[in-house]
Amino acid sequence: MQNKNLFTITPELKELSDLCVTNGTIDKELYAKYDVKRGLRDINGKGVRAGLTEISEICSNKVVDGQTVPCDGKLYYRGVDVEDIVKGFIHDDRFGFEEVVYLLLFGTLPNSEQFEQIKRLLSNYRTLPHYFTRDVILKAPSSDMMNALARSVLTLYSYDPNADDTSLPNVLRQCLQLIALFPVISVYSYQAYNHYRRNKSLIIHSPQPELSTAENILYMLRADSRYTKLEAKLLDMSLVLHAEHGGGNNSSFTTHVVTSSGTDTYSAIAAALGSLKGPKHGGANIKVVKMFEDMKKNLSDYTNEDEVRNYLVKLLHGEAFDKAGLIYGMGHAVYSISDPRARVFKGFVEKLSEEKGRIKEFQLYSLVEKLAPEVIAQERRIYKGVSANVDFYSGFVYSMLDLPEKLFTPIFAIARIAGWSAHRMEELVNQNKIIRPAYMNVHERTPYTDIKDR
Numbered sequence: 001m002q003n004k005n006l007f008t009i010t011p012e013l014k015e016l017s018d019l020c021v022t023n024g025t026i027d028k029e030l031y032a033k034y035d036v037k038r039g040l041r042d043i044n045g046k047g048v049r050a051g052l053t054e055i056s057e058i059c060s061n062k063v064v065d066g067q068t069v070p071c072d073g074k075l076y077y078r079g080v081d082v083e084d085i086v087k088g089f090i091h092d093d094r095f096g097f098e099e100v101v102y103l104l105l106f107g108t109l110p111n112s113e114q115f116e117q118i119k120r121l122l123s124n125y126r127t128l129p130h131y132f133t134r135d136v137i138l139k140a141p142s143s144d145m146m147n148a149l150a151r152s153v154l155t156l157y158s159y160d161p162n163a164d165d166t167s168l169p170n171v172l173r174q175c176l177q178l179i180a181l182f183p184v185i186s187v188y189s190y191q192a193y194n195h196y197r198r199n200k201s202l203i204i205h206s207p208q209p210e211l212s213t214a215e216n217i218l219y220m221l222r223a224d225s226r227y228t229k230l231e232a233k234l235l236d237m238s239l240v241l242h243a244e245h246g247g248g249n250n251s252s253f254t255t256h257v258v259t260s261s262g263t264d265t266y267s268a269i270a271a272a273l274g275s276l277k278g279p280k281h282g283g284a285n286i287k288v289v290k291m292f293e294d295m296k297k298n299l300s301d302y303t304n305e306d307e308v309r310n311y312l313v314k315l316l317h318g319e320a321f322d323k324a325g326l327i328y329g330m331g332h333a334v335y336s337i338s339d340p341r342a343r344v345f346k347g348f349v350e351k352l353s354e355e356k357g358r359i360k361e362f363q364l365y366s367l368v369e370k371l372a373p374e375v376i377a378q379e380r381r382i383y384k385g386v387s388a389n390v391d392f393y394s395g396f397v398y399s400m401l402d403l404p405e406k407l408f409t410p411i412f413a414i415a416r417i418a419g420w421s422a423h424r425m426e427e428l429v430n431q432n433k434i435i436r437p438a439y440m441n442v443h444e445r446t447p448y449t450d451i452k453d454r
Contacts, residue, residue, distance in 0.1 A: 030442050036440070056077050083344055085100065086241075096240045098213065099118075104244055123209040132155075132159065141195075145186055148185070153270045160266075163266065174265040174266070178265070183414050184216075187220040190406055190407055212236060218231060238398075242411075246334075251282075255423045259427040260435040272420045282412045288392055289405070291322075296361075313375055313379060316380065329389060338387045339389045342388045345390065358400060
């Protein structure tokens, strides 16, 4: 029987952790004194340039008459406007994620033959090793799907006879396999949790070779494997919009840092997963959904602007929801006037809300999107511009798709593995030095004393 004391926070541990605080707190004034860019960002929040990339670009301002001014946000994959990519595959009535995988990895939009090639490769790689589902996923179900995904990625190392080969063809093969397998591992991990932890029926549907990534997620997840075309198209769009977001985001930068050490693909991607799992990076859309659930409980009229505004003020004052003083889904580290991903999402989200009979909820989201920037500017005196980010609508989309909250962040990972793979390849192609930023020691020199004299 497992010793529960192993996982108990004892008074001894609390006392020792207090020592960490006492002897580990650095005077904040020293950061300014030595011009340290905390979080690799300057005092205005602008990121420190730590590398070069050709994979994606985020634009949030432009130069007018010699002055830098904010503008509607733009996102480019390999120089191509993401909004144009979405318009293209929507116009052609096809799925876009596989096309974006090709673009990010290989640098150009695929022609018809190349598009069929990437779909075939991903379909062929969408099979887990023999008994992997039984021995790895089902035998050790986790309550956290991101941990289950990271564990499975690290375990795949043991099944790969060329796991440590960092030649470009081999790393490409590994990346394509992981892109193909992330949906399978994520859904199966959830099904294992649902069965063993919640006593629900165990459902394991094999992925279908003719289906897209988005279709396969819905096919494997649902007991009857049924979904509408609009559901699959909107999930596909979500994967496209989350596939990549500049080399400076935390998980992509993690991929570069860990890759630069010369380690294997599985370790690099597992590290990126650990980064994405953090609530400051990948878990924000869950907070948005829960915030709106609380809002709906406390509003008598969704359409009453004064009532909604008062609730938002309470949020900022730490008097509502989780008392954190935040309006989740509003604001972004780079975008100010608008997040292009939220712009793209919004029109299609309205269509799905109509199909699902949840148009009143969509109207509430739209009202909050309109009022929140005004409330934030008034209460926080922030005038640089605050807009809805992609998390604002993505959680609502996932809830309408009946995706369990435990899969919200894994869906992000299923998309972002495309960008991580491209960044890993780029680091291997261009860099042969380990990434090692400088940290300045600010602790005074202390003489050693013998233990009997301490």
